Amino acid sequence: MGPNFKRSLDSNSTDISGDHQTPVTISTHTFPPLETHKVRLPPKRTTFQKLGHRLCEIFFPDDPFYRFKNQSFLRKWVLGLQYIFPICQWVLSYSFELFRSDLISGLTIASLAIPQGISYAKLANLPPIIGLYSSFVPPLIYSVLGSSRHLGVGPVSIASLVMGTMLSEMISPINEPDLYLKLAFTATFFAGLFQASLGLFRLGFIIDFLSKATLIGFMAGAAIIVSLQQLKGLLGIVHFTSKMQIVPVMSSVFNQRKEWAWQTILMGFSFLVFLLTARQISLKKPKLFWVSAAAPLTSVILSTLLVFLFRSQVQDISKIGRLPKGLNPLSINMLYFHGPHLALGIKTGIVTGILSLTEGIAVGRTFASLQNYQIDGNKEMTAIGLMNIAGSCSSCYITTGSFSRSAVNYNAGAKTAFSNIVLAAAVLVTLLFLMPLFYYTPNVVLAAIIISAVIGLVDYNAAFKLWKIDKLDFLACLCSFFGVLFISVQMGLAIAVGVSVFKILLHVTRPNTVLLGNIPGTQLYQSLNRYENALRVPSFLILGIESPLYFANSMYLQERILRWVREEEERIEANKESMLKCIILDMTAVTAIDTSGIDAIYELNNTLKQSSLKLVLVNPVGDVMEKLHSSKALDLFRLKGLYLTVAEAIADISPIV
């Protein structure tokens, strides 16, 4: 710790005083004498206080209960009610104006949600009616529990695809439809349970490990997988592979060329062109959002009419067929809590749970930030989780906030979660009265709807931006893309998370060390590489370490620092400059240290001492100071070994080296 503390804590002493008047000469510059400041330890806390503080930061970083502070008992009750049921925040002040907006947007998303529901259920190898059921109960639950005003709730493509893939790898949806359905509800239940627990136990940060880069690659890969799967419907193929990877699917498509049906192909591609055109129009002119929103329902109605009118000529085209009328039947008795397939249900639940949660939260946050309100991630997770638990008991499969639906909802002017209630009401009417109308709806139009919905998930521009900014992010993106395409959906995801974690570990394992120099005329020490005018200080080697000092890098940093010393000595010898005397480590960016890191400092100090070099630490942060102190390593740096700034260290040591 610094040698002279002339100043007491009160700040009325003069800047330059007494025997420090003589300036210290360093290289070619003259500095005013520097007062040295003591590096302080953080205030003492017990282990329990530290643990408590750390746990608070880990689990309650947003201080969720701050609203309750200093409130009356009654007010606390009201706030608590509003906290648990966000519907209470707006239902009392609900007005006709708001209702009109919500009604329009609710009906608009309903026109999108009904064909999407039927299509996505097919993606998960489930009966189409399950998709409609899933657009009825979950939106109702979400409108009570959810805190986003714009989230449009229902089945989504990615989670449907993943559930379909994972379950059908073990259970055939054709040979054992009942077991398959049971497992789908079970997986949905566990997905909900997992999501709700993440929210309740405030472990939401787990989904942060699916980085955006990973998701860009994953979504693009999944979109291609989904689109290729639709070739079955689009080409009218009957015998199709049950595999998902690109190679078996493409070979199946070309091996079954005999089964290609021209009527189906013609109809499919016409509607696909129609849907994609509608999509393009809405993309170009966001005001015309309703064009793409209404296109799926229009396609369904048109195609159903066509098939109905020419029903004798187009018997080859596969149709949805009879759908049961009526509301969601209870499915609580179909949940599957024992037996050989339980593990599959849990695994599928967790994977689809994470994926759908990621989508739901991301969508919620996107639209919240557009209107500048906050979404409480953990609360949203609980809401989505409870919605899925309730869904699994009422014949729904996994649902979440869908991007396409929420975008339509937002553009149509939704003001509150009431638009979800309107959506549910529209689905209710459909379920009760309109089911027979779907009898002639051709499956090929559903395939076209799915393709036009997922095509937007392939985001070249975002991938290109990743490449431009961060090569490792791009690598994670590529890994998840090719992993999904060529191995499997789960493996692609696992590889991508692995690459993302590896990126963090690599940064810690091989941290940067920077040679610092003085910016002439200042007390600043910055990278010699970046600031060309920065100058070395004779006899000193100043290194900035840009990483925590951990077991994973303590050996590396020792070696790397010794190499800096060796290279500096060689340079000095070549240039015949004055001998190296002192190594200064700027620890400002060393944000943490562990026992291996402390050992590394001990050993480095020993090695340097044997070459008659002095080691000086500058500005260790709070945690690091605390650990250096409790490990007694600080004793090594008692005398002229610890400073608050590099400038103070050099000013104080220069006269004696």
Add this chain to the structure above:
Amino acid sequence: MGPNFKRSLDSNSTDISGDHQTPVTISTHTFPPLETHKVRLPPKRTTFQKLGHRLCEIFFPDDPFYRFKNQSFLRKWVLGLQYIFPICQWVLSYSFELFRSDLISGLTIASLAIPQGISYAKLANLPPIIGLYSSFVPPLIYSVLGSSRHLGVGPVSIASLVMGTMLSEMISPINEPDLYLKLAFTATFFAGLFQASLGLFRLGFIIDFLSKATLIGFMAGAAIIVSLQQLKGLLGIVHFTSKMQIVPVMSSVFNQRKEWAWQTILMGFSFLVFLLTARQISLKKPKLFWVSAAAPLTSVILSTLLVFLFRSQVQDISKIGRLPKGLNPLSINMLYFHGPHLALGIKTGIVTGILSLTEGIAVGRTFASLQNYQIDGNKEMTAIGLMNIAGSCSSCYITTGSFSRSAVNYNAGAKTAFSNIVLAAAVLVTLLFLMPLFYYTPNVVLAAIIISAVIGLVDYNAAFKLWKIDKLDFLACLCSFFGVLFISVQMGLAIAVGVSVFKILLHVTRPNTVLLGNIPGTQLYQSLNRYENALRVPSFLILGIESPLYFANSMYLQERILRWVREEEERIEANKESMLKCIILDMTAVTAIDTSGIDAIYELNNTLKQSSLKLVLVNPVGDVMEKLHSSKALDLFRLKGLYLTVAEAIADISPIV
């Protein structure tokens, strides 16, 4: 950063000049005007240059070829030879003085190595003779290739135990001894291959992930497991469990009470007391190192004599029996490169390879640092790897640098790797002529030798130090300890590595943010919590972020920063201070950023803008600047948004807010 930056870049301008004359008033202090410095981008490099530099830092941080720079061709040859065969460094200047030291130390370690070799082979469920073979070939190879002067090479307890456990879980060493032996050689081969590849491909940092904390727990757990296994020999039990965990072993011990043999117990505990006493003496007086070094051989000789003399009375005591005379037979034909057990061989090889490498490198480094020479980790790995590959072809199982042997070697005054050659010669003599003498050696004394050797691995003090300094390190230590004791050796290790990695991820996922204030009379901004005299700057909120900005924390940091803002605004309102205008983020410790981090900065800037708050970045490091630049995020901070120091930012912005 010193208090006054009156000086411009060329140092002859006047101190205070022009329109900067009026001092800017902040809180209660008067600062001289500050010149602002531009934050610079690092020099431009192409993607390939960056990649090349990064790969260099990852794989060649120590610049291993620096010795070859600017040397003549012949000299390069000599240096190359010395690099590959470190024996060339000392063999030409070898003297009688050195030889005398090495002879004494070589003979001393031989007296330790012979009983240890026999004992450790039994630990790996291998015939005792394999342990002696393994003390002959590997030391010879190491003396040619190894760069440590003090490493005593041979079988070690931990690797022997792990190999024994992993192999005997699948193959019974009693029912299928031939297959077991083949697999042991195969595992040794793959261990060597793995070690050598780590060295050649410079991936040595992989072993850094076995942190010291983990190893302390692991070794203590393994030592207890090993000692408990020895109860079989020590109590003379014949029918013993083949499991390793503490629970089945203890129940086996007490269920087989009928088999306890008092003669064996008496002899075993007597020698155990003798060995432990010898160990204590050497610990207390390091000069008497030879007491504990010679104790095992003394015990073997004494016990053999006793059993021989009273051979009619003590027939119950189990003896080693006949050992084949002669040199290591070739075993290259016993390696196993196909068939059902290949995977087991590879897995065992990798796990034991990592463990033995960790021990070997750590021991080598420890003794190198005592005598202040450097060990090249990657070169050592190659040497140990080649030694094991050669060993696997000549009837040796896995070997590495052993701590006990190296300590004896060092204390006995070894000067070069020649002591390993002396050791090999002594083992050669034993193998050729002395094998019949071991006929009457009782197994119980081997058990006592093993216990006394591993007991030192239980290091309470180190564990207590971990607890005192770093609770998470202590947790990793506990996990590996209990994992080894109650689950399995591999699982214990896996859990501990998992905890260590989790520690890194946790630090990145939930980084510290610190509220900074001005230390009166200086331009320094430090934590308000640590420096009680530091003062807030009215209208400014200054936050230090202590972590890279990654996908894993970008969401957290946004929320945390907004909470700081909210709390600051509440405080200001309560105290009726001047309104908050500007948020300054000190990015000095943000050592890296990725695309999610950049998005977070965008969003944070947007959110703050909507509350009419200005966001300012201070001192982004090189990589971060580069990415902010290439992502165009820097444009957000063009005008009064980016500064080199907090002081400059405040001085420059204060007049306008």
